[in-house]
Amino acid sequence: MHRIFAVSLLAARVWAAEPADWIVTARWVITMNAERRVIEDGAVAVRGDRIVSVGIRAEVERRYRGRKLDCRQCLLAPGLINAHTHAPMSLMRGLADDLRLQEWLEQYIFPAEARNVDAEFVRWGTRLACLEMMLSGTTTFAEMYYFEDVIAETAREAGMRAVLGETVIDFPAPDFKTPQAALEFTERFIRRFRDDPLIVPAVAPHSHETTSEEIFRASRALANRYGVPLMTHLAETRQGREQALKRFGLSPVRLLDSWGIFEGQTVAAHVVWVDDEELAILQRRRVGLAHCPSSNAKLASGVAPVTRMLAMDLAVGLGTDGPAGSNNDFNLFEEMDLAAKLQKVTTGDPRALTARQAVEMATIRGAAALGLHERVGSLEPGKHADLITVRLDRAHGTPLYDIYSQMVYALKGSDVQDVMVHGRWLVRNGRPQTLDAARILERARQYGRRIGSSLTDPNR
Secondary structure, eight states: OOHHHHHHHHHHHHHHHHEEEEEEEEEEOOOTTTTTOOEEEEEEETTTTTTEEEEHHHHHHHEEEEEEEEEEEEEEEEEEEEEEOOOGGGGGGTTTTTTOOOHHIIHHHHHHHHHHHHHHHHHHHHHHHHHHHHHHHHEEEEESSSSHHHHHHHHHHHEEEEEEEEEEEESOOOSOHHHHHHEEEHHHHHHHHHOHHHEEEEEOOOOOTTTTTHHHHHHHHHHHHOOOEEEEESSSOHHHHHHHHHHSSSOOOHHHHHHHTSSSSSEEEEEOSHHHHHHHHHHTTTEEEEEOHHHHHTTTTTOOOHHHHTTTOOOEEEEOOOSSSOOOOOOOHHHHHHHHHHHHHHHHHHTTOOOHHHHHTTHHHHHHHTOOTSSSSOOOTTBBBBBBEEEOSSSSOOOOOOOOHHHHHHHOOOGGEEEEETTTTETTTTTEESSSSHHHHHHHHHHHHHHHHHHOOTTO
């Protein structure tokens, strides 16, 4: 009689367990929630596109039933967020290196784009970028380039989350010959994708050096009309700051503020050459910032004052920038590592920008910079299921004393094993599930030959 009662009770418990599509277990779970909880022997339960539970493995498994992914030799973390890049430029990777920004842009990149960039170039360049990003743990990227509708279609094909801004610039671009035409397209683009579960459309006036006040103001008005972000490059170089002071009598930050550009959701990339008063303006206007340490170092643009930004609790994420000479990859593990080390060496303080802060910038703080912090950036019930597993069982990941330190200073993008976005697996056991890697790499090689010949052929 007692045995029958015990079996019946066990059956009732099993029957009462809540359904989940996936229960992912790991040796360590980095939640990045408000308490920055780290769970040893933890698990995350996913139902549909949402996280329904995060906690100790035994407790999650007792409450939920579903398919299991056992990653006992991994850490489980929120998907990484690339807060600023130019994805299609993957097809121009290494085209022109070891140059200053203006020389790199004006003598190499702009001519190469004029000769080669069209919708198919953008499609295959974005596929290559998404493949690289997902394999190294990036689940969300913010991007400004041309043919953004094609980029949106390709990001959705890959299954990635993206904030996408059509570049608006004063000179003829590969897709539109005037900024007015680019703005007209951007409005259609916003209407098409504003309710998409993965795509956030945006308006992206290029910079104060390349976009007039009139077009900047029109971009701001368009963004505000639809409640979408405005993205731009800001205060990237000393030369750009000096030019703004000479031409307008104002620094880039003060200039855009005087034009009213920060009166609405704004994401500013780089923000290297700023003083404390300008940081206070960005804080007051709640501007999200994308710190790009590799790009700023490689182009000798300088080192952004990130420790001061964090002390002011600004929303600062990490970006790779484009891979055509200003980086040359999309690896956010490298950006976390370099971001921390650059702040230490420039401030003379080894405690500046800790490993935990670097992980925050690549996850929840980066999500805040893009206005996505209520949806992604941490592992919490109710948020979208964007997560990664990272192997801990390789030589460079052993032994382990501090999980944040290990993630930033020891682990690599190549250690990423599984990637989920919106409840869908994009990578399993290091293999892409949504993109044909062999086909993408072959097309990328073909484009490489074509672009190389276009730069040497005077008739192209």
